[in-house]
Amino acid sequence: MRKLSRRDMLSGAAGIAAALPLLSAAENSPRGIAPPAHKLKVVVAGAHPDDPETGCGGTIARYSDLGHNVTVLYLTRGERGIKGKTYDEAGRIRTGEAEKACEILKARPVFAGQINGKVEVTYARYEEYRKILEAENPDLVFTHWPLDTHEDHRASALLVYDAWLKLGKKFPLFFFEVMTGEQSSHFWPTHYVDISATVDRKRTACYAHASQDPDDFYRIHDEMNRFRGHECGRQQAEAFIRHVQSPDEAVPLSG
Numbered sequence: 001m002r003k004l005s006r007r008d009m010l011s012g013a014a015g016i017a018a019a020l021p022l023l024s025a026a027e028n029s030p031r032g033i034a035p036p037a038h039k040l041k042v043v044v045a046g047a048h049p050d051d052p053e054t055g056c057g058g059t060i061a062r063y064s065d066l067g068h069n070v071t072v073l074y075l076t077r078g079e080r081g082i083k084g085k086t087y088d089e090a091g092r093i094r095t096g097e098a099e100k101a102c103e104i105l106k107a108r109p110v111f112a113g114q115i116n117g118k119v120e121v122t123y124a125r126y127e128e129y130r131k132i133l134e135a136e137n138p139d140l141v142f143t144h145w146p147l148d149t150h151e152d153h154r155a156s157a158l159l160v161y162d163a164w165l166k167l168g169k170k171f172p173l174f175f176f177e178v179m180t181g182e183q184s185s186h187f188w189p190t191h192y193v194d195i196s197a198t199v200d201r202k203r204t205a206c207y208a209h210a211s212q213d214p215d216d217f218y219r220i221h222d223e224m225n226r227f228r229g230h231e232c233g234r235q236q237a238e239a240f241i242r243h244v245q246s247p248d249e250a251v252p253l254s255g
């Protein structure tokens with residue numbers, strides 16, 4: 001293995017330093033008082049109800065508090081996710097939970113129409129998903145990190161990535177982490193968002209998913225929020241990987 005040179009270490013440090021001023025700008029901007037000069041359209045794309053909330057809930061609340069429009073795009077309604085219920089019953093229950101969570105985060109839920117447990121990644125599905133994302137006309141998109149143990153999370157990442165390529169890489173693309181260590185792996189963040197002010201709403205939105213045993217899954221995200229906060233010098237944070245070929249125009253949380 002090649003030894004790290006001083007230059008390598010400096011460029012690594014610069015990467016983190018470059019990300020932090022984005023947070024400072026947002027901290028100084030008025031929250032919920034004046035609408036931003038340019039409202040961003042932010043899309044957070046997840047596989048199941050509860051994924052965008054756990055990976056990005058604090059960040060979603062930060063954007064909506066700043067007056068930006070956030071759409072939460074669920075690939076499925078989590079139809080396979082409740083033991084003893086039919087797909088139809090579970091889908092209905094989890095749709096209600098997702099709508100409640102989005103209300104708490106002040107986001108708009110959209111369902112992409114695939115079925116949890118039967119998710120397909122085909123040319124036709126790529127095309128279908130591209131049309132849905134294109135119709136949202138996003139300035140900024142967040143989705144799952146593709147190295148994840150859950151097949152539907154990987155599918156979401158691929159569908160979004162393919163749409164991003166076909167749409168000409170015209171918006172910045174960020175990846176979020178879920179249940180790191182158990183689900184996401186090899187996740188080395190490039191950007192952090194300070195969620196100290198919104199973490200209580202993130203928690204409430206995650207607990208809206210009562211059918212998913214939130215005590216169990218949120219325990220891990222509570223640790224992650226604190227660890228990522230510690231890592232970037234804040235109390236609580238969410239961490240992201242920015243695709244290096246993203247355009248720079250829409251800067252996350254610049255206010």
Ligand SMILES: [Zn+2]
Binds near residue numbers: 048051150153
């Ligand atoms: Zn999931």
